[in-house]
Amino acid sequence: MSNNLNILLVGVGGQGTILASKILAEVAQMEGYDVKMTEIHGMAQRGGSVVTQVRMGQKVYSPLIEPGQADYIIAFEQLEALRYLHFLTEEGTAVVNSQKINPMSVITGAAQYPGDVLEKVQSSAKNVVVLDALSIARDLGNTRAVNVVLLGALAKGMKIAKQQWLTALEKTVPARFLDLNLKAFEAGYQA
Amino acid sequence: MSKALLTGNEAIARGAYEYGVLVATAYPGTPSTEILENVANYKEIKAQWSPNEKVALEAAVGAAIGGARTLCAMKHVGVNVAADPLFTFSYTGVNGGLVLISADDPGMHSSQNEQDNRLYARFAKIGLLEPADSQEAKDMVGAALDISERFDVPVLLRTTTRISHSKTLVDLLEPMDRTPKAYKKDAAKFVAIPAHARARHLVVEERLKAMADFSEETELNRIEWADKKIGIITSGIIYQYVKEALPNASILKLGYTNPLPLKKIAVFAKEVEQLWVVEELEPFMEEQIRAAGINVHGGKEQLTNIGELTPSMIRAAIIGEASAVTREATAVAMRPPVLCPGCPHRGVFYALRMNRKVVTGDIGCYTLGALAPLESMDTTICMGASIPSALGMEKAHPELADKLVAVIGDSTFMHSGITGLIDTVYNRGTTTTMILDNSITAMTGHQHHPGTGQTLQGDPAPQVDIEGLCRAVGVKRVRVIDPGDLKALDEAIKEETAVREPSVIITKMPCALIVKQDKPRITVKHDKCVGCRMCMRLGCPAISHADKKSTIDPALCVGCGLCVQVCKFDAMVPEGVQ
Numbered sequence: 150m151s152n153n154l155n156i157l158l159v160g161v162g163g164q165g166t167i168l169a170s171k172i173l174a175e176v177a178q179m180e181g182y183d184v185k186m187t188e189i190h191g192m193a194q195r196g197g198s199v200v201t202q203v204r205m206g207q208k209v210y211s212p213l214i215e216p217g218q219a220d221y222i223i224a225f226e227q228l229e230a231l232r233y234l235h236f237l238t239e240e241g242t243a244v245v246n247s248q249k250i251n252p253m254s255v256i257t258g259a260a261q262y263p264g265d266v267l268e269k270v271q272s273s274a275k276n277v278v279v280l281d282a283l284s285i286a287r288d289l290g291n292t293r294a295v296n297v298v299l300l301g302a303l304a305k306g307m308k309i310a311k312q313q314w315l316t317a318l319e320k321t322v323p324a325r326f327l328d329l330n331l332k333a334f335e336a337g338y339q340a
Numbered sequence: 341m342s343k344a345l346l347t348g349n350e351a352i353a354r355g356a357y358e359y360g361v362l363v364a365t366a367y368p369g370t371p372s373t374e375i376l377e378n379v380a381n382y383k384e385i386k387a388q389w390s391p392n393e394k395v396a397l398e399a400a401v402g403a404a405i406g407g408a409r410t411l412c413a414m415k416h417v418g419v420n421v422a423a424d425p426l427f428t429f430s431y432t433g434v435n436g437g438l439v440l441i442s443a444d445d446p447g448m449h450s451s452q453n454e455q456d457n458r459l460y461a462r463f464a465k466i467g468l469l470e471p472a473d474s475q476e477a478k479d480m481v482g483a484a485l486d487i488s489e490r491f492d493v494p495v496l497l498r499t500t501t502r503i504s505h506s507k508t509l510v511d512l513l514e515p516m517d518r519t520p521k522a523y524k525k526d527a528a529k530f531v532a533i534p535a536h537a538r539a540r541h542l543v544v545e546e547r548l549k550a551m552a553d554f555s556e557e558t559e560l561n562r563i564e565w566a567d568k569k570i571g572i573i574t575s576g577i578i579y580q581y582v583k584e585a586l587p588n589a590s591i592l593k594l595g596y597t598n599p600l601p602l603k604k605i606a607v608f609a610k611e612v613e614q615l616w617v618v619e620e621l622e623p624f625m626e627e628q629i630r631a632a633g634i635n636v637h638g639g640k641e642q643l644t645n646i647g648e649l650t651p652s653m654i655r656a657a658i659i660g661e662a663s664a665v666t667r668e669a670t671a672v673a674m675r676p677p678v679l680c681p682g683c684p685h686r687g688v689f690y691a692l693r694m695n696r697k698v699v700t701g702d703i704g705c706y707t708l709g710a711l712a713p714l715e716s717m718d719t720t721i722c723m724g725a726s727i728p729s730a731l732g733m734e735k736a737h738p739e740l741a742d743k744l745v746a747v748i749g750d751s752t753f754m755h756s757g758i759t760g761l762i763d764t765v766y767n768r769g770t771t772t773t774m775i776l777d778n779s780i781t782a783m784t785g786h787q788h789h790p791g792t793g794q795t796l797q798g799d800p801a802p803q804v805d806i807e808g809l810c811r812a813v814g815v816k817r818v819r820v821i822d823p824g825d826l827k828a829l830d831e832a833i834k835e836e837t838a839v840r841e842p843s844v845i846i847t848k849m850p851c852a853l854i855v856k857q858d859k860p861r862i863t864v865k866h867d868k869c870v871g872c873r874m875c876m877r878l879g880c881p882a883i884s885h886a887d888k889k890s891t892i893d894p895a896l897c898v899g900c901g902l903c904v905q906v907c908k909f910d911a912m913v914p915e916g917v918q
Contacts, residue, residue, distance in 0.1 A: 187507070188505055188506075210583040217667070251881075
């Protein structure tokens with residue numbers, strides 16, 4: 150429908166998808182793009198499925214990304230990657246954190262956590278980058294840096310200069326966490 | 341002029357700052373909550389949480405009659421609560437301008453219904469504005485206040501979740517003066533006794549005619565000519581979807597929608613081959629356009645009044661072209677929100693379930709107690725309904741009296757629970773009310789209320805004594821217990837429901853997201869775990885079960901200790917304990 154770049158961030162409430170989308174929006178503005186971002190966060194703190202949609206380009210009308218329209222999906226959790234995979238375009242890229250978080254139906258035994266999620270994702274999309282962002286963040290000393298590790302992995306596949314991302318991080322992240330986040334970004338970029 | 345990427349709610353707050361608002365009031369409710377949270381950042385504005393939406397609007401009405409530019413914000417169902425003052429304030433009119441923000445929630449992302457509050461504007465005979473992005477949300481705060489003062493009318497600014505919670509770029513301006521107008525007594529206008537109100541009703545009808553003329557001439561309602569084969573009348577976020585779906589169609593974009601500019605619509609209709617009215621939820625515009633004798637080709641017959649619309653739905657309905665989706669959706673386990681690890685509500689619902697009570701519930705995080713595995717809630721209707729619903733059920737089925745428990749949070753009790761409790765006492769109900777006091781309005785993201793001892797800005801405030809209040813309305817049996825103690829919960833529920841007089845159990849523990857429990861995490865001794873799954877009945881996200889053994893995720897556990905209490909085999913132990 151348009152030439153905009155569409156990025157979908159999916160995960161579980163509390164994983165830091167919102168900060169990641171803020172950094173993305175900052176980069177978009179620095180590139181001189183129009184940008185729109187929408188998220189449903191009414192109950193985000195309570196472990197529910199969360200989705201943030203970021204669209205950028207010369208002129209963006211609708212903030213919504215529909216099935217088949219996401220150029221990139223950043224999935225903070227395996228099952229969420231599978232849930233939203235049909236939003237990806239044919240040529241789109243999915244950056245997937247291999248972390249698993251059980252939904253309540255799995256915890257109670259009413260449903261199973263599928264054993265082959267990553268295989269399913271990899272077999273049905275052409276470009277899939279899987280990384281263990283949780284371990285990478287843990288090695289850096291703070292598991293909350295998962296979001297920026299994933300952004301680093303996304304940035305590598307995008308046509309925006311790396312320096313722009315670093316500047317956006319400096320603008321967005323509190324100073325005392327900047328060093329950690331720059332390392333997290335680099336680790337994701339190299340992963 | 342600088343630009344910022346703002347949500348609709350942040351933009352409305354910025355609009356309050358730029359367009360001279362002096363007083364702003366609200367009760368929290370998704371998707372409206374962040375409006376007042378952001379207004380509170382502007383120290384020039386007197387902003388407050390009120391106990392409920394009716395009180396918020398009444399305080400706003402006083403400020404506007406006093407001469408201040410005033411903003412009042414609430415979610416769509418909040419307007420139901422505030423409808424009483426709204427309808428009569430329409431008759432009296434304003435002094436300083438008043439804008440009422442109604443944040444509607446098509447799709448019910450976080451609501452109990454998806455009513456279309458544009459209908460309120462028509463019902464109350466007041467102005468109506470529908471922004472299509474954050475820039476318009478900010479601009480329309482100014483427009484609403486100007487219209488309010490020009491036509492002596494309160495104005496409804498109606499957003500939807502996709503406006504409230506979407507960020508788009510906004511130009512920032514310098515603020516204008518916010519000195520209030522002088523107050524002058526005018527009883528014939530502001531004292532709504534029948535004699536005065538009859539005269540005011542005539543004014544209201546004349547005012548509507550003037551507002552209709554304004555609707556025809558304002559640039560808030562504009563035609564974007566393009567290909568004239570298809571012409572679309574639309575408003576709000578749906579304008580963006582139409583631009584996305586049909587970039588070549590002619591559009592009549594309506595920003596000011598009550599009264600509708602029927603002459604402008606007739607002109608537009610005459611020029612286009614096929615006229616469509618595209619709007620989310622109810623056929624608010626379409627019915628009026630059809631009633632005016634204008635030939636509408638398509639609208640609600642093709643586009644549902646249920647849930648949110650999308651650009652592809654609009655494209656499919658109007659030009660019959662389905663979007664090219666290459667991948668099938670995969671059905672995977674749903675992931676609804678859950679009570680957090682350490683949540684003080686968990687033990688309450690566990691105890692209610694174990695005691696097989698009939699539970700009339702209310703609106704808040706604790707509504708999640710209705711979901712598996714706790715599943716201990718029978719009804720949830722609206723803010724405050726829990727206590728009178730239990731009373732009514734007791735009247736219908738006296739034999740259920742010892743089973744009925746009403747469950748309500750502290751913020752919801754302040755909002756509209758108190759009158760329900762009075763009803764139970766007055767009408768000789770004997771049900772038990774549990775007030776789940778976590779000392780915050782949690783579900784909407786932790787807002788203060790009259791029971792927390794702090795204001796919107798976080799300044800100290802007098803604190804309502806909930807226990808004393810319950811006694812004051814005539815409840816003799818009031819006890820305060822720790823919801824982290826399952827035995828105490830069980831005893832309290834058993835004892836209070838057995839007594840045939842009204843009783844209140846206040847469970848007091850702060851929200852687990854605000855006050856971190858300084859307790860050791862719990863670990864499972866696998867040699868003692870027999871796989872009985874009792875701990876799984878708590879529905880704690882930190883506990884999982886595989887191969888007949890339970891495991892606790894140390895990253896999630898906060899050491900609340902409920903699992904230690906339910907485990908009959910001493911398999912759950914705090915870290916560091918042998």
